[in-house]
Amino acid sequence: MAKKGLNKAVVVDCAARLADAEGIVGLSMARLAKTLGIALPSLYAHVRSLENLRQEISLAVNAELSRLMGEAIQGRSGRNAIFALARAYRAYAVTHPGRYAAATLIAPDFSDPRAVEVAKACANVVYDALRGYGLEGDDLTHAARFFRAGLHGFVSIEGQGGFGLDLGVDASFGSFLAAADRALNSWELARP
Incomplete structure (x- = not known):
């Protein structure tokens, strides 16, 4: 018999909380079933596999x-938009390290229309933030890749404890954002 109130959303939320606490790599179906207080086979009524769960x-x-970044850039453009987006992104990654790892280490299943929709929504938020720099077309795409790669790199290194020097990481993040702003302001000069 199924546990009352247990559904796919509850299972995924519990797994996400476990990933934050113990890491996405350490997440197992057995650990999740135990946390939910159900038998392991019952878990498969909600998710097909560990890969599906991830x-x-x-x-x-x-x-x-996507929602948080979109809220962060509301009413902002250019420098103010990318700074707000980046701060929201970084705050999420710091607060939810396991979830962030899942979002960045697990390749989307683009055969799932939901994944396509979410990927487009995320890209559109970044594009919206970058349009304040007057970027369009291919330049907008290249700039989005540049900004996303830099932001993900910084947040990932920070999350892994890679900034070990006794120097404020917040100041480094501010410098990263200022450098990104300068690069985006002179994007036409950055073309090969």
């Missing part, structure tokens, strides 16, 4: 990140 976490996280 995909569901990634999908939920990307949807949440």
